[in-house]
Amino acid sequence: MILGIDDIAGGATILSLLAWLGLTFMYYIVCYLAVLNIIYDLNSPFKIAQLLLASAPAAFLMALFNYQPLILCILMGISNFHRIKALNTPNNLDPAQTPKKLFYKIGYIYIIMVCALAFYLQTPVNGKPYWETLIPQ
Numbered sequence: 001m002i003l004g005i006d007d008i009a010g011g012a013t014i015l016s017l018l019a020w021l022g023l024t025f026m027y028y029i030v031c032y033l034a035v036l037n038i039i040y041d042l043n044s045p046f047k048i049a050q051l052l053l054a055s056a057p058a059a060f061l062m063a064l065f066n067y068q069p070l071i072l073c074i075l076m077g078i079s080n081f082h083r084i085k086a087l088n089t090p091n092n093l094d095p096a097q098t099p100k101k102l103f104y105k106i107g108y109i110y111i112i113m114v115c116a117l118a119f120y121l122q123t124p125v126n127g128k129p130y131w132e133t134l135i136p137q
Helices: 011-041 047-064 070-087 100-121 130-134
Strands: none
Touching: 011 047, 011 070, 011 100, 047 100, 047 130, 070 100, 100 130
């Protein structure tokens, strides 16, 4: 006899928790660390526009997988605070590249846009999530 995941007490719950933790880790690495570091390293005056454009695919992916990003938004906000604190040393901060006040706000603007778009795309419209109404059948 072979036991399945449903035969273990709490197996389905544990499996769904592990899937949620995996998605959180994936979104944190890809949609936060990679995007912010890549766009910050670019010498472009259009950093905010680039982050706003980068937030759309990240939010759509969250909506597609029905991922509720509240914990991820809190994690990204705390991580961004420590990221700015670490980058605010004389060796790392280049005031000629990005104005100081804008430098502090860039990461938070991206986090707010990703979370707001993810929640917006998951709002129900006629019983279906909004993102499903955007794709023609």
